[in-house]
Amino acid sequence: MDWDKLRIFHAVADAGSLTHAGDRLNLSQSAVSRQIRALEDSLGATLFHRHARGLILTEQGELLFDATTAMSKRLETAAAWIRDSEEEVFGELRVTTTFGFGLLWLAPRLPKLYDKYPDLKVDLMLEERVLDLPMREADVAIRMKAPSQADLIRKRLMTVQMLMYASRGYLDKSGTPSSLEDIADHRLICQNTDAAQVSAGAMLVQHLMTYSPHSLLTVNNYFGVLQGVLNNLGIGVLPDYVTHDFPDLQRILPEIESAEVPVYLAYPEELRQSKRIAAFRDFVQEEILIYRKQLRALEDSRAMP
Template sequence: MSIDWDRLRIFHVVAEAGSFTHAGERLGMSQSAVSRQVSSLEEGLGLKLFIRHARGLVMTEVGEQLFKTAHRMAWELQSVEAQMSETRDQPTGPLLVTTTVGFGSTWLTSRIDEFLERYPTIQLEIKLNDSELDLAMREADVAIRLHRPNQSELIQRKLFTVHFHFYASSAYLEQHGIPKSVDDIDNHKIITFGNPSPAYLGDVNYLETIGRPENNPRIPALRVNAIYGMMQACREGIGIAMLPDYITEDESSLVRILDTVEMPEFETYFVYPPALKNSKRVGVFRDFLVSKARGWEF
């Protein structure tokens, strides 16, 4: 059994696109030509790679295994091409960055325009996902993680410590008053993270338990399974929320309360695989993040 590498490339695009039509648009080929190439690959392997139905394509188990291999190969080839381009002084090529939805849609995207202006030949893509993408499997090039990485082989650089604080809107405090102590929280509405909460956010639902008996937590007025959604609800005056600094730095409508209470915190890291240790794209992006992180904590 042998694999035609050009057909494997076409299969990889089809698997990503989810249909022969969309894959054909990306490849500059007709839908029928793409379908024939995949069918020829299946015949050569003696295996079905897709289940075909009216609404699109679903990979078989064998197809999924082959896709993972083809995806790694495509990433490696893209990486080699980029490194060859980077023999010049200017960092060049694609850079896929992953981080959480809350952090990426606030702290990161509010600063990224400067990086894009400084390095116009880097094709930056930011993939926001609260589930961690696997760098070893080439699901992304680099990551900003809101905890110390578990994989010891990854290169890591601490960026800063994220602190939590209690917040409420001015309108809410005008109507319900300002809590003066932890015990006063019992008389207020609270907003917390929906269950299960991400491990990287630590004790994100501290408002439910602080100052309460172990088996008698506060019942929130609202649970939201996204930090950004919690902030929006807090802004609208629904109640008090515990929010990380990176999502509130530009929120003038929110008032920080109970400042003397000791709060949870967590560290944030920039991580990437050893294979990209000498990549100029990764190096300049790392240095950019470090420069923006320096002195940011508050």
């Protein structure tokens, strides 16, 4: 089977349009169309239904697209192995994690990674959706639960809890609650319980809602919740890893906390020898050790009279 025709077919199936596929491949629409017709003739099958709004794969086209997608992923893996055969750490590393952890914990620490590996290119994909690592939607993931996909190497990094925080400015203006019943006099800032998030956070928010907060601000990620708290809007439900980087935040009702949420790093078994993966894994583990030491020092300083 002609590999070049398969490559063009894959681009058309992915784009859903001869024109868009041609743009990607630097080919004219007519050239793409000729190659698709030639492939259909060689297979004796129709691969696309033609519609005014674009192209839709036939059942036979779906089967071939599944095959070319698997081929593409395997080629990406082979390319990664070849790149990682060098001694230096360089090239693209696709990292996926949640919005909150990616924006509030990981991104502020990335300068250290780039200082050590200036030729590394990190593609940070912030998704609440769990990407398919075995199918190479990403190279490495940091997730708030144990990965369930097969053929993954997993490393438990830390645990996270959702706690309640407010700014000093807000507390000076509105007072500090001394019990959960006092929530009725305050504005609560949190993720909407319908938004994608760890169940421990949603359960804590649902519990707080039973105390009828005076006002409410919901945001679909923890970065937005943090901005609301920093701007003196109310009491926020936030992951505890914001404590070190925003030491002026005051913890509210310290006896109230969510269940512990495990944080895992995972990557495909086939990338076990990847130097880029190893560099990123070691960097994250080192930063977590530093974070824990700094967090203990911060807690000790707050406990001092």
